[in-house]
Amino acid sequence: MKILFIHYNEYLHIGIPTGIACLSAILKQEGHEIELFDSTFIKTKQTSKASNTGPSTFKPTDYTLEDLVENDPVTNIEDEFKEKLKIFNPDLIAVSVMTGFFDQVIDLLKAVPPNCQVILGGVHPTISPNKTLAKDEVDFICVGEGEELLIELAEALKNNKDYSKIRNLGYKKNEYCIINSQRPFIDMNQLPAPDWSLFDERHLFRPYLGNIYKGSFIVQSRGCPAKCTYCVNSSLRAAQKKCGQYYRVQSPATTILHLSTLKEKHGATWFKFADDSLMINRLAHLEELADGLEPLDIKFGCSIRPETVKEEKIKLLKRMGMVAASVGIESGNETIRRDILGRKGSNDLIKNAIELLNKHDIRVSTFNMIGLPGETRNNIFETIKLNKELHVEANNVYIVYPYPGTPLSLKYNINLYDQKGKLIPVSKASSFELSKISRKEVEGLLKTFELYVRLPNKMWPIVELAEGESSTAKKLQTKLQDYLLENC
Numbered sequence: 001m002k003i004l005f006i007h008y009n010e011y012l013h014i015g016i017p018t019g020i021a022c023l024s025a026i027l028k029q030e031g032h033e034i035e036l037f038d039s040t041f042i043k044t045k046q047t048s049k050a051s052n053t054g055p056s057t058f059k060p061t062d063y064t065l066e067d068l069v070e071n072d073p074v075t076n077i078e079d080e081f082k083e084k085l086k087i088f089n090p091d092l093i094a095v096s097v098m099t100g101f102f103d104q105v106i107d108l109l110k111a112v113p114p115n116c117q118v119i120l121g122g123v124h125p126t127i128s129p130n131k132t133l134a135k136d137e138v139d140f141i142c143v144g145e146g147e148e149l150l151i152e153l154a155e156a157l158k159n160n161k162d163y164s165k166i167r168n169l170g171y172k173k174n175e176y177c178i179i180n181s182q183r184p185f186i187d188m189n190q191l192p193a194p195d196w197s198l199f200d201e202r203h204l205f206r207p208y209l210g211n212i213y214k215g216s217f218i219v220q221s222r223g224c225p226a227k228c229t230y231c232v233n234s235s236l237r238a239a240q241k242k243c244g245q246y247y248r249v250q251s252p253a254t255t256i257l258h259l260s261t262l263k264e265k266h267g268a269t270w271f272k273f274a275d276d277s278l279m280i281n282r283l284a285h286l287e288e289l290a291d292g293l294e295p296l297d298i299k300f301g302c303s304i305r306p307e308t309v310k311e312e313k314i315k316l317l318k319r320m321g322m323v324a325a326s327v328g329i330e331s332g333n334e335t336i337r338r339d340i341l342g343r344k345g346s347n348d349l350i351k352n353a354i355e356l357l358n359k360h361d362i363r364v365s366t367f368n369m370i371g372l373p374g375e376t377r378n379n380i381f382e383t384i385k386l387n388k389e390l391h392v393e394a395n396n397v398y399i400v401y402p403y404p405g406t407p408l409s410l411k412y413n414i415n416l417y418d419q420k421g422k423l424i425p426v427s428k429a430s431s432f433e434l435s436k437i438s439r440k441e442v443e444g445l446l447k448t449f450e451l452y453v454r455l456p457n458k459m460w461p462i463v464e465l466a467e468g469e470s471s472t473a474k475k476l477q478t479k480l481q482d483y484l485l486e487n488c
Contacts, residue, residue, distance in 0.1 A: 001158045003027060003150075004090035005198070007038040008101050008108065011047040012065040014040065014203045016216040018274055019096050019122065019146075021194030026147050028195060032154055036198050037084045043072045068202045082111050089116075092157060094150065096122035099403055099416070100426035102132075109137035117157065121146045125170070127235040127405045133170045133177040141170035143179060144240050145186050185243045188222065188250040193261040196268075206270045208323075213299065215270030218262070220255040220289075223247040224276035226305065229342040230369070233276070235405035252285060256292035263296060273302035279317065280308050290319040299323045307345045309353035314360050324363045326396075327354060331372060332386035333379045340372055342407070347386055354390050365394035368449070371442040372400050373412045375435040380445050384452045397449040399429040399442060444468060451480050 005020050024034050093116060097105050102124050109118055121142030125132040133141050140163075142149050149168045156163040163169065167183035196204070196216065204214040223246040224233045237246045262268045279286075279302075301324035302317070314322075327350070331337045334346055357364050366387055370380050387395045402409040404416055414432055416424055424431060430439045430446075444467030445452075451463045459480075466477040 001092065001154050002033045002035075002088065002090045003092045003094060003154065004084070004088055005034065005036045006093060006095040006105065006108070007036060007040065007199075008095070008097065008105050009038065009040045011042070011044070012040065012069070014065065014068075014205065014216075015272070016194070016196055016199050016203050017096065018194055018217050018219045021196060021198065022191055023094070023146060023150055024198045025192040025195035027150060027154065029192065030151055030154070034195075034198060035084075035088050035090070037081055038200060039077050039080075041069050041072060041200060041202060042077050042080055043069050043074050044076050045074060068205065078108065078111065081108055085111065085113065085116075091116060092154060093118045094146075095120050096146075097124050098122065099124045099128075099423060100401070103422050103425075106135055106137050112137065119150075119153065121149075123232055123236070123403065126239050127232070127403060129170050129179050130177050133172065133179075139171070141179075142168055143170055144168050144182055144243060147186055147191065148183065182240060182243050185222075185240070185245070185248060188220075188248055189254045191250075191254075193258040194218070196262060196266055204266060204268065208270060208299070213270035214266060215262075215268040215298075215300075216272070217274040218255075218259065218271045219274045220250040220278075221248060221275045221281075225280065226276070227342055229340065229407040229411070230400060230402050232403040232406065234407055235403055238405065249281060249285065252288035252292060255289060256296075259293065259296060259298065263298065269298050271298060271300040273300060276303060277305040277308055278302040279304045279310075279313050283312065283316070286313055286316040286320075290316045293320040296321070301325065303328070304353075304357075306350045306353035309356055311356055311360075314356060314362065318360055318362070322362060324365070324393075325357055326365050326367060327357075327392075328367045329383070329386065330367065330369050331375075331379070332368075332381075332383035333375075336372055336375060336379060340374070340408070341369075350386070351390065354392060358391070364390075364392040365396060366390065366392055368395065368397045369400045370397060370445060370449070371430055371432065371435050373408070373434045375437070377437050377441065377445075380437075380442075381452075384449065387453045395450050395453050397446060399446055400432070400434065401426050401429040440469070441467070447477060448480075451477075451484060454484050455480065 005024065007017060007020055027034055093112060095105055097120050112118055117139040118137060119140035119142060120132055120138050125141040126143050129141055129143050132138060140153065149166055152166045153163055153169065167180050170177060170179045204216055206213045206215050225247045227234060240246065259271065298321045300321050302322060303326045306327055329350055330341050330343055337343045354364055368383050368387065402414055412434065418424055430442045433439065435442060448463050448467050452460060455463060463480060466473050466480055
């Protein structure tokens with residue numbers, strides 16, 4: 001059977017999605033013909049230039065992501081998709097879709113011919129199954145994990161057999177949406193190494209400390225034991241409460257085998273563990289990983305919750321190859337972090353955790369959110385000041401975007417839809433009107449967040465002038481960023 005995966009992605013947002021890569025590996029084992037439509041490198045009139053700096057680089061390089069598409073023609077995603085359909089002529093299209101891209105994916109699928117069926121899986125169909133399945137462009141949905149479902153569905157469609165009893169499947173019958181019962185979570189040790197060969201090799205180029213490495217994302221766990229109010233894990237856990245233990249960890253032996261395979265096949269020496277928190281694993285688990293990964297001589301980055309940081313674990317992750325860590329701070333106001341976001345840990349705990357990481361020469365980036373319910377400008381500056389005290393390599397900041405069904409979205413009745421019934425994209429999250437400051441002010445602080453963190457306090461009045469949308473403000477912002485790059 002010919003199956004086409006769609007990876008609808010931001011322009012030049014490189015990195016191989018672990019879900020599609022895993023599904024492709026499994027389906028190829030079953031003898032299916034698999035191809036990919038990927039929007040990552042499609043150059044359009046609307047795309048903007050990419051930077052050569054960021055949390056994964058920590059150091060400017062002569063290389064930029066634009067170099068990857070320098071000779072690519074300017075076209076549009078819809079035309080490229082139609083051409084792919086014409087050449088490959090798939091029997092089934094499978095899309096893993098996030099909430100922020102849902103409407104764009106639906107618009108794209110309008111070009112699918114009637115003889116081809118479409119299944120949507122991933123976060124959005126799992127937490128919003130009926131609204132997803134109600135779309136005319138969608139024939140099936142997957143609620144939860146899709147590895148076993150896709151094998152069974154492809155077999156049923158290929159042989160014209162009944163699919164109505166396939167667990168985790170949603171389908172239409174007599175204009176009604178039918179959502180089948182759920183199956184237990186898959187044993188992660190039964191999963192093959194992800195199929196990176198499906199993807200354009202340009203996804204593998206990773207700038208780090210002025211050099212270019214090859215590698216991408218890897219996971220050794222699914223789910224998260226924490227209960228942060230804004231995180232999609234809260235919605236996914238509720239949607240799959242009958243499927244077994246939500247947080248599961250792959251055996252060290254399986255993880256070591258997958259990393260070894262990817263290094264051998266693709267020359268990968270840089271990885272990003274996409275687990276919600278790698279250091280949450282027990283000491284014995286990390287010791288076994290360290291024993292197996294140390295001989296591979298790889299480098300990797302990972303996400304870490306500050307309350308899990310222990311010196312003995314840092315030492316083990318260093319042995320494994322850890323060189324960079326992303327730490328979720330979210331807010332510099334302890335009350336907001338605890339009561340609004342459901343995050344444990346004081347500012348002092350965060351400072352101590354990052355001090356330990358710095359002690360062992362781990363390059364640290366932070367993740368922060370602004371525009372939170374009840375948040376004021378002063379609260380945002382508490383976040384800025386905390387980041388300033390931490391002296392880390394990079395400070396990431398985003399406007400809060402709570403997924404449907406999360407405790408945060410339910411408590412504050414956050415409407416994710418615009419007046420036309422379209423989902424508000426992540427890029428327009430400032431329209432939620434959650435904070436006690438204006439949308440424009442939140443957007444201004446988003447643009448200047450790093451400038452406030454990095455530049456001396458005496459320059460803050462100048463930075464404030466760069467928050468606006470005027471041409472003068474934009475020019476000033478550019479000049480300050482150039483100054484920051486040269487002097488800080």
